[in-house]
């Protein structure tokens with residue numbers, strides 16, 4: 001996550017570029033974290049430098065969401081690397097049924113078909129989506 005200076009406008013959604021290995025992981029059914037070429041500002045004060053990218057089970061379309069919780073503006077996969085008891089995301093924090101991304105801080109669930117938060121302190125809000133057309137193979 002990066003700060004955007006006050007007064008600077010939010011940036012347009014970035015392009016998500018997938019390596020062949022990342023594309024293969026998505027084709028194998030994983031949601032993955034992808035680093036962005038530049039920060040994606042979703043407000044004048046908050047930006048993210050990564051996206052969570054994958055495909056809902058049984059769907060053809062690849063979805064990409066800003067890796068930024070709507071509750072406290074932290075990455076969904078934020079972990080304390082020094083805490084051995086805290087679960088590490090691998091490769092992205094998904095619910096057991098594979099239908100939702102999980103924010104590891106307070107457990108909000110975001111539906112991977114559309115980014116809607118269905119449970120948790122930000123229920124009813126959505127992750128910021130990145131247009132599917134903006135995904136390119138490299």
Ligand code: FES
Pocket residue numbers: 069070071072073074103104105106107108120121122
């Ligand atoms: S920061 Fe994500 S649920 Fe609280």
